[in-house]
Structures are given as C-alpha cells and as structure tokens.
Amino acid sequence: MNTKSEPETAAAYDPGAFDRPSVTVDVVALTARDDRLHVLLVRRGVWPFEGQWALPGGFVKMDEDLYAAAQRELCEETGVPAATYLEQLYTFGAPGRDPRTRVISVAYYALLPGPGGGPACAEPEAGSDAAEARWWPVDALPPLAFDHGEIVATALSRLRAKLGYTSVAYALLPEEFTLSELQRVYEVILARPLDKRNFRKKMLAADILEPTPRQRRVGAHRPAQLYRFTRREAVLLD
Amino acid sequence: MNTKSEPETAAAYDPGAFDRPSVTVDVVALTARDDRLHVLLVRRGVWPFEGQWALPGGFVKMDEDLYAAAQRELCEETGVPAATYLEQLYTFGAPGRDPRTRVISVAYYALLPGPGGGPACAEPEAGSDAAEARWWPVDALPPLAFDHGEIVATALSRLRAKLGYTSVAYALLPEEFTLSELQRVYEVILARPLDKRNFRKKMLAADILEPTPRQRRVGAHRPAQLYRFTRREAVLLD
DNA sequence: GGTACTATGTGTTTAATGAACACGAAGTCA
DNA sequence: TGACTTCGTGTTCATTAAACACATAGTACC
16 A cells, blocks of 8 residues: 555545556466366457457456455356365556456466366356356467466466475365376476376375375276375475 | 456446456565665555555556556655566455455565665655655564555565575675675575575575676775676576 | 784585386286 | 286485585784
8 A cells, every 4th residue: 555645545535536447356277187287268258359268257346355256256157166276376467458448357376176076176167157168278278368378377387386395286186096196187287207206205205195095996907095185275395 | 357248348338337446556675784674664644544654555557567556656655766676476455454445456575775785775765655764674563554564474475485596686785795795685584594605605506696806895804705696687596 | 013803715524305217016807 | 827007116326405614815903
C-alpha cells in the first residue's frame, strides 16, 4: 500500500471513481499420464481468441481469496475435482496482454494425480462456461490464447525446480504407488531418464516414503512393493 | 483468462459494470548498511494505519507495466534512485487485508547498494506523498501497517534463497568492492558468519568476479584488492 | 626505525554428496 | 521347464562442502 492520500482515500469512499484493471486468476493444471506431462486447456467460445485453447481461469470475486478463486475456476470450467496441490505462480500484468481492457492475471499452478489416482484424476468435462476441455501433452501444445504460452512455460520451470528440493511429486500420484511409478513421474517432468538405483536410494533416504503392506502385481513379472508418502504435503528435502 | 462470455464480454465493452478489486504494487526495498540488512519504510499520513510505518507502494496506472509501477512508486515515495535489482515477489490478495476495500497487491522486492555505492545509495527523502521515509534494520522493525510484516518476511526468505544460487549480491554493492565487503553482505543477509577462505574460493571459482587494477587502502593495515562483477545482472551459479 | 596492530590473502584435509554402472530375484506365460 | 519382463539391490569414483592457521602488507605509535 502507499501513503498517497488522494487515490486511496477516494478508493475507500468511492471505489468507482477511478479506472482500474480487471483481476483474473488463470490455472495451469498439470498431470502425468501416458508417460507424458499434460496441461489442462479449455477452448474459448467467445472473442477474443475465439475457438483457441486457453488456460482455465476467470474473474476474482469481490470477497474471494485468490487461492479459492483459482480452485473454483479450475473446477467450474473443467469439471476436475479439487487439485491436490495449488500454488501461486506469478502475476502477469503487461498492459497489452488482453485486447479488451487492462487485465492483471494472478497465475496458479495445480497438480493432479494421473489416471488411476482416485477421484482427483477424473476426466475433464466442459464446465459451465467452457466449450470444451481436455488434457494436452506439454510438448505438443496448440497455439494458446493471450500470453498463456508464457504462463505455461513459467509453470513448467517452477515445477521442475520444485521437484528437486521438495516432495511435491506426491500430488501427481495416487495414495499408493510403486517406486517405478514415482520414478516415471520424475522422468516425465524432467524430460530425462534417471538411474534407477540412485533414484531409489535417494527417495528412501529422504524419509518421505513408507512401504505399505501391499504389492502391485501386474503383467508377467515380479510384483512391486507399494509405498505411500508419509505426509501428503510438500516438504523441503535436505 | 477464462471463456466465460458474460463478464468478459461485459468487461470489454463496459469496464465499470462490475465491482472490481483495486490493484497496487508494494515494494520491499532492501540494502545492507552498518553490518545489518535494512528495509525502506514510509510513515503513513492518512487513515487507515495513520502514523504507522508501511512499505512504499501505490496504485497501478491503467497503462502501466507492473514492474514500471514498482520502480515508479519506489522513487516517488522515497526519493531513492532506481533500484539495481527489482523482481516480483508474490501477490497478496486476502479479502480483509485492507479495511477500505478489496485491494490486491503485487509485491516486488528491490535491492540497492549501501552507503558508498554511488548515486543509487542516496538517502531517502520523504517523497511527494510520504510523510517520512527511512531505512529500518530488518531485525528491529516497528509494527507495520496492513499485512506488510508478512510481505517483508516473504522478501527476506526469497533473498536468502536467491543468494545461494545466483549472483544477486551485485545489486547490493557498488561497482567496485573488496572480497571482505562482499562477504559481509552475505553474512548480513544470511545472519551467520562464513569462513573466509571457503567464501573467497567459491566466489572466485564461480567466474562472476574480476579484479580491477585498483586497491582499497583504509585503516592501518594491508590494502585490499578491488573486484567487480563481470556481469551486472543476476546469473545462475553452478 | 622498530615494534605493535589489524585486516588481507592463501592450501590441505576430511566428510558428504552425486554419478556411473550390472546382475540375480520373482513372478507369468507358452 | 525355459523364456520373458520388471523388481530390487552396492560399490566405486568424482565432485562438492566444511573445517581449520599463519604469513603478509600496510599504518600508527613510541
């Protein structure tokens, strides 16, 4: 805040007296499926960028927390359940980014478990307002509306960085999972192969996993031990 | 952005049709002086929090970039020259954070060289709108207006983290400096002593410093070699 | 001019961490 | 019972981080 007397005082008593930007939230929802990282996009039904794909998002309500607005827009527009992880990413506010008027967008990124991850991994349905909603592989995105390409790129680099020093991966996996599945999530996000032995060693040493009494037997080979995260929240490693 | 047709369309053609939050920028300006880290605060002249200390900041103009708004508010309200480093920090938007109306604040943090650092380290003067402006040691702040205490805390933890993997320290030092001065900046920010030999070894190995032809002779002891950063911008280390 | 004073400047050892690397085990299926 | 496929496990080596002490180059004072 500032100490200017005129605009602030005026704003207090007459909120409509000055032009002010619109404020939206946009959500980069990410999930790992089919050994690729995917983003959830909706197809726009109205000008501008009509027919193009864009991030789900919308206006912040007058008495609504930013975090709550992001969660709400994600669910409303895409039909997916609440994200297992949702964090503010960056605020995009270049004057020309929306051709209609000045729009400042607070971007969030969300993580959801992939298929088989329980209710939170449900398929998107076109929400109340979106013409269409679907998952797109991040390495083969269509042209995006507004500056949403930049927003997605920012989200990816944040997620890659965060994967290195926190346990956020929990948000992309179901309650129980094998170490191979966990490793695949890391490989998909980092887009490079990891050494199996080093990976398992590091994960088990990090004290964030515990074995469950169950195994997963699938296919004609040795069954895998199932693990779960000891805490379903992102904790700092090291 | 979203694909809702009603509000967006309305916003495009009648920006005043809906209540919308006010958007401000607040700036956490930091500098190192007297072997302590300091924040620049202004004393508020009007309700609410009249007489209390707050971060410099103010409304974003309709056609103004967020970064430019932060730079402008910093200079206008405190009289300090343009920051050598300015980066977006986080956006604070809890509905009750300002008692007047809904205010969403995009916080930035700025770094300035300490005394002796040339024009950029000039003393603050009460700006056009601020009753008073001065540097406060971060470990002995007065009670702050709004949620500005939280904003300062966020800035400090960001700066501490960033110091570890980038060369941002350049922004807190004058063009030329000694390795001891550089080390003191690190110690002040991290609030712990560092080993001199390890510090020098790491800094020189990072390939971000170059010696100048000059030395600094001050006091009754051996003069120190002066260095400068090879690039006056934050680069990633490792 | 000699001595005290003070910050500068410099290497080595040790511990911890990260990277590379191969093979037997436990299942299913034909 | 043999072929197939994924699971599960240790060691070595290189790199990085942490601990640690003393001679040097100036000034100030006697």
